[in-house]
Amino acid sequence: MSAKKYQEAIDAYTSSIALDGTNPVYFSNRAAAYSSLGDHNAAAEDAERALAADPKFSKAYSRLGHARYSMKQYAKAADAFRKGLVLDPSNANMKSGLENAEARVSEGADEDDEDEDPRQTAPAPAAAAPGGFDFSRAAEMLGGMGGGRGGGAGGGMPDLAGLMNNPQVMQAAQQMMANGGLEQVMNNPMMRNLAQQFMQGQGRGGGA
Template sequence: MLHYFLGEEEFPAPSAEDIQRANALKEEGNECVKASKFNDAIEKYNQAIKLNRDPVYFCNRAAAYCRLEQYDLAIQDCRTALALDENYAKAYGRMGLALSCQNRYDAAIESYKKALELDPNNESYKSNLAIAEEKVREAGQRFQSNPGANPFGGLGGLLGAGGGAPGAAGMPDLGE
């Protein structure tokens, strides 16, 4: 039987049946996301991951976590997806989004830049990178005018109570 490793852990390679069932669960999870049933989606992705540790499943679960504002879990899933596939642009993009939502713009910029290295024509990554860079510039300007102040004070979470249309008024695009 084939095995693969993730960090220190060893996992048996999934059977063809496991892969087929996991893909079906992923699709069910995607339908739950479309219906804004994010907790149900997470459960479907959890079941898929138990059958097959595919980076797409982790990245999709990260998107559901973002929708529930559970950004640390989203970042963790993106890191796992990248441990499985270091060239998975969407995982870098999702991680950038979660980091931006935590006002961690410097780290978000690095994630978006890596996503763009891998997928240079992705407009969502480009626009989200520009938003994060603008937030860093704004913070720098606030700090220069008032060095004792929190440079990120007043920026608020990108997906906070005010909400807003994705991609509008400085909001990152969650559509990916």
């Protein structure tokens, strides 16, 4: 370990464990070697095996906390450091580790939140066609135009001339056509209802 020959250290500790699998020092030291090589998952496993052999071996909590922190499992890292400090309250490394882990937890940076349900946190998909045309926004825009003038169509819809003369509506229509055609309108309940209201209004003679 001192010579930074970490793989050789792992091999040596593995041989030691084969001779005595009850010594927490071997597991803890091998965890340190694994961490030095960046294999934090193996380090965490060895730290836990060290604690299984001796729950009061405080250094193993330090190894475990470091491994969990390196894997961005900040809540678990904080828990490990906290338990280690119960056994060794003056350990400066574990105090610093606990402070850093708790800070990351408070920032919401923990990547091991097993309680989080992505179905509950994911934003609702936009009501848009594959080409990016937002039907919901168009429906709100068109619906908000109705009933503003006496020459409007029935059902609260604007007349055809008003639609044709509105640059926003024409731009929206052109974009809609460029992104898949009018058949996509009928796949959106809001736009389908809007179209039906418009056609009913024109049928009653409310056109331009």
